[in-house]
Amino acid sequence: MRHDRGHSASVIGESTSQRWRTSLTTQIDADAVHSKYLAERAKRLRSDGNQQYIEPTGKFASYLHDPYVAPVERDPLFDEVTVAFIGGGFAGLVTGARLRQAGIEDVRIIEKGGDFGGTWYWNRYPGAQCDTAAFVYLPLLEETGHMPTEKYTHAPEILEHSRRIAEHFDLYDNACLSTEVTDLEWDDESRRWIIRTDRGDVMRAKFVAMGTGPLHRPKLPGIPGIELFEGHSFHTSRWDYDYTGGDPSGRLMERLADKRVGIIGTGATAVQCVPHLARACAELYVFQRTPSSIDVRNNQPIDPEWFATLEPGWQQRWLTNFTILQTGGFVDEDLVKDGWTDIAQRIRDKLFEGPNPEFTPEAFERAYHESDDEKMAEIRHRVDEIVEDPSTAEALKPWYRQLCKRPCFHDEYLQSFNNPNTHLVDTDGKGVERIDETGVWANGRHHELDCVIYASGFEVGTEYARRSGYDTLGRGGLALSEKWAEGMQTLHGMHVHGFPNMFVVQHAQAANLISNIPHNIVEAAATIAAIVAHAQEVGADEVEVTEAAERDWIDQLEQGARRFGGNLDCTPGYYNNEGQATTRAGILNGLGYPAGPVAYFAYIDAWRNSGTFEGLTFR
Ligand code: NDP
Numbered sequence: 001m002r003h004d005r006g007h008s009a010s011v012i013g014e015s016t017s018q019r020w021r022t023s024l025t026t027q028i029d030a031d032a033v034h035s036k037y038l039a040e041r042a043k044r045l046r047s048d049g050n051q052q053y054i055e056p057t058g059k060f061a062s063y064l065h066d067p068y069v070a071p072v073e074r075d076p077l078f079d080e081v082t083v084a085f086i087g088g089g090f091a092g093l094v095t096g097a098r099l100r101q102a103g104i105e106d107v108r109i110i111e112k113g114g115d116f117g118g119t120w121y122w123n124r125y126p127g128a129q130c131d132t133a134a135f136v137y138l139p140l141l142e143e144t145g146h147m148p149t150e151k152y153t154h155a156p157e158i159l160e161h162s163r164r165i166a167e168h169f170d171l172y173d174n175a176c177l178s179t180e181v182t183d184l185e186w187d188d189e190s191r192r193w194i195i196r197t198d199r200g201d202v203m204r205a206k207f208v209a210m211g212t213g214p215l216h217r218p219k220l221p222g223i224p225g226i227e228l229f230e231g232h233s234f235h236t237s238r239w240d241y242d243y244t245g246g247d248p249s250g251r252l253m254e255r256l257a258d259k260r261v262g263i264i265g266t267g268a269t270a271v272q273c274v275p276h277l278a279r280a281c282a283e284l285y286v287f288q289r290t291p292s293s294i295d296v297r298n299n300q301p302i303d304p305e306w307f308a309t310l311e312p313g314w315q316q317r318w319l320t321n322f323t324i325l326q327t328g329g330f331v332d333e334d335l336v337k338d339g340w341t342d343i344a345q346r347i348r349d350k351l352f353e354g355p356n357p358e359f360t361p362e363a364f365e366r367a368y369h370e371s372d373d374e375k376m377a378e379i380r381h382r383v384d385e386i387v388e389d390p391s392t393a394e395a396l397k398p399w400y401r402q403l404c405k406r407p408c409f410h411d412e413y414l415q416s417f418n419n420p421n422t423h424l425v426d427t428d429g430k431g432v433e434r435i436d437e438t439g440v441w442a443n444g445r446h447h448e449l450d451c452v453i454y455a456s457g458f459e460v461g462t463e464y465a466r467r468s469g470y471d472t473l474g475r476g477g478l479a480l481s482e483k484w485a486e487g488m489q490t491l492h493g494m495h496v497h498g499f500p501n502m503f504v505v506q507h508a509q510a511a512n513l514i515s516n517i518p519h520n521i522v523e524a525a526a527t528i529a530a531i532v533a534h535a536q537e538v539g540a541d542e543v544e545v546t547e548a549a550e551r552d553w554i555d556q557l558e559q560g561a562r563r564f565g566g567n568l569d570c571t572p573g574y575y576n577n578e579g580q581a582t583t584r585a586g587i588l589n590g591l592g593y594p595a596g597p598v599a600y601f602a603y604i605d606a607w608r609n610s611g612t613f614e615g616l617t618f619r
Contacts, residue, residue, distance in 0.1 A: 028373050033399075037569040040399040041579065043429035044290060044571050049578040050461045053219040056235065059227050060220060063235045063454075067242075068121070069114030071178035076200035081106040081174065083532060084195055084205035086181050086468075089118015091211020091505040091521045093162060094139045097169040098529035104536070108205070109171055110197065112180045112469075116171070117162035118213055120155055124248040125239040125269065126276035128155035129299075131409060132516045133336045135315070136322045139518050142315050144168045147307045151338075152299045152409075156248050176201065184208065185473040186500065191541045193501065206541075207532055211505035212468040214517070215458035221264060224434040231438070233452040236269045243451065246280065253280035261285070262440050262447060264432055265455035266292055271408045273455070278416035285423050285447050287440060289431040290571050292408040293379045293398040295339045299411070319519050320598070326515050327596050328364075339409045340515045343402065346371035372401050386414040395426035404570035429571075460574040461586070464488075474499035487588025491553045491615050492604065494524060495545035503528050509557060511600040512592025523601055530608040531616070540618035549615030560594025561587070 046052060056063040082104055085092040088111030099107045113121040120128075130137045134148035141148070144164050149157060166172050176197070183196040193208040195201065218235045220226065234240045239248075246253030253276065261277060262285040263270055271292055277284050318335050325334055325341040328348065334341050350367035351357055380397040387393035396414060398405075416422050425442050427433075433441040439449040465471040465481040472480040475498045483489060483498060490496050493510035494503050505528070507513060507520035535543050572579030577586055593600035607614065 028377055030369075030373055033373060033376075034569060036399050037401070037571075040290075040429065041569055041571050045579045046572070048222075049572075049580040052222050052578070053456070053459070054222040054226075055459075056218055056220055063218060063220075063238060065238070066112075066114055066178065067238050067240065068124070069178065071114065074199065077176070077203050078201070080192065080204040080206075081108040082205070082536075083107045083207045083209065084193065084203065085109045085209045085211065086184070086195075087111060087118060087211040087213060087505075088113065088116040088162075088166075088175065088177070089120070089211060089213055090139055090162070090518050091118070091213070091524070092116070092209075093165045093169075093171065094518075094521050095209055095211065095505060095525040095528050096171045097140060097143065097165060098525040099532060100169045100171075102529040102533040104529075104532055106174060107171065108174045108176060108203070109166075110176045110179050110181055110195070112178070114178045115159075115163065116166045116175075116177075117159045118211075119215065120158040120162060122237045123269070124155055124159075124241075125236045125273045126246060126248065126250050126253065127272040128248070128269075129153060129272065130158060131268065131406075132340065133322070133338055134302075135318050136336060136516055137518055139522055140165050140168075142312070147304060148302055150299055150301055152297065154250070181470045183473075184470055185477075186475055186502075188475060191500075207501045207503070207535075207543075209503040209505060209528055210468065210472075211521070214506060215460065217459040217462075217467050217469075218454075219456060219459050220454055221432065221456045223264075223432050226435050228437050229435050229439075229452055231450050231452065233454065235454045235456070236273060237458070244280070246276070250276060253277070256280040256282070256451075258282050259450040260448060261451045261453065262287060262449045263453045263455050264440070265457065266290070267455060267457055268292065268406045268408050269457070270455035271410050271413045273453075274422075275410075275412035275416045277453075278419045278422040281421060283421050283423070285425050285440070285449065286417075287425045287427065287432050287442055288395070289427055289429060290400075290405070290573070291396050291398045291426075292405060293376065293400075293402050294382070294396075294413055295375075295379055295402075295407060295409045296382075297409040297411045298338075319516075319522070320601075322516060323513060323519060323601070324598050327513070327598060329598055339407060343371075343375070343407075346375060372403075375402055376400075383414060386418075388418050392417050392424050395424055395428075400571045401569070403575075405573045405575055457574065461577055472499065472502070474502070485585075487583075487585035489550055489554060489588070491545040491550050492527070492607075494527065495550070495616065497545050497547045497550045500542045500544040503531075507592075508589055509553070509591050510593065510604070511597035512590070513597040519597075519601075523604055527604060527608045531613060534611070534613065535618055538618055542619040543616055544619075545616055553615070554588070554591075557591040557594060558588075561591060 083099055085095055088109045092109045093116055096107050096109055115121055129152045133151055134153040138148055138161050146161060180198040181195060182198055185194045187194050192204040195203045218237050232243050241247055244253040245255035259281055260283045261281045264287045266288045274286060321331055321335045324331050326344050328344050347367045350371045383393050383396045387396060417424055427442050439447045459467050463481055478498050488509055490509045493508050505524045511520050513520050570576050
């Protein structure tokens, strides 16, 4: 069945876009385009890779403070729980919910922020909204009876939903909020985890799980002179509404009316907040190193009458449908219909174009390249359709494959540059030169500013222990950082030999589904609940993956890894280790189940329901 791809039509006009697409194949000079990709990549490659970024320490330490609550004083805790979960984002919430449903009463979530929500607790910048459709992005919608109000829900509603889950499953009762774990250590004698926090707690837990988030620790660009700036500044993940006025609902930031504001970075975050800044600031300077690809958003309100027609079990069906389509599989209906499923649909269409379709890796790669060439040409065409000034439009065009960087979807970002107060400062891949007391230098020119906002993203390629803020000592004092020094070693991305009764909730070495992180979490939560319930039932004190099972899993993943040469011409970014050669550790940390996410979810469902939990020992 042919699927609706009418999204872009709604913005650039049905007939224009149809005509454009029809003539596209003949218009693309693929060789010229790919040479340009390589040239744009070469401009941006730098030997310092991830090291170009700096941690928010010293003068910038305050960038990490929680601006949303004043921590409430409490006495330190010296008690014991069955399960402690580190991190109160979706991972902690969904695992907590599933554990409660499995009859585990004393679940304690320990969270650095003043409330649940994780990334949605911290990121309250104006315009923040989910980039994956709410029906598959927001977990536990059926269980909590919530109907998202929009297809791509805005951040306040997502934060509210996080609180709803916590309330619904009584997760507030035992939670430790505004509490940061400082040490985590396995005590072999008592067979318990000992958790120390910045509140002086020394808690014990039979099981420990951690879901500290893949994009958790803000990073800053190591621009010379960054510490000199005397105006106001902050990172997007701690938006300073006291300074800007407005609020996370998108209310006009009235205090910026007389301010010259610079924003550094043009990734997914900047794309969402720039339209709000453009509306509010006296002058806005958007410092760009590499433009994002901006496809159509086409957000819509949800119709309650239609929502009421969904049959029980709908959310799991939607999750499966999205994941199948997004990863290149076949189903009759595209329930979500968005930019993500469109990418895969185009590849499938290409595969079936000729009279004798082939399904070899080479045919897939060819289909991927051709459909991507078309998609990126459309995206660049869209810039021309929207942005009035031709040189600004030229600078906003992305010259790389869509999946080289996080694809962005927005219907107001490009339009912002038609506003006379909004200036794109394109640096042609070089980035900001330096910062001084009064502003930002780029292209040899000084821009005087009252405020600098860093939309510079989060640490990704750094070590797990550094990102989570504490190390974990397993059996015999073995540090997780040491065990993973040459890359992650796990069974299912979750169990680590030498670290009994511990679960890591993240997507690598498992489904590795990037387009919808919560789907990975939903499955991991079900798995943890099944294992803990089983351990309690059989009276096991320890659950641990065997060394052999861990090794076999890594072997299976490494041997089956798809050597997909499709992204060698990418501009640098965190998706490709800043364009640097990938080490074995990097490869291990990015491994996914060879047969893909859909097969992994089926596999893990059967594994946890088998009751034998092959590869784990229960002692
Ligand atoms: P990113 O890491 O994507 O972007 C950082 C930006 O800073 C890039 O544009 C980078 O340019 C730029 N930059 C770095 N150094 C310099 C410099 N010296 N001069 C000028 N520019 C510089 O961070 P984001 O916060 O935008 O997004 C991070 C991730 O968070 C996303 O990829 C996505 O996974 C997630 N996210 C999800 C959202 C959602 O689902 N709704 C919304 C927002 C974010 P360059 O590209 O050249 O490196």
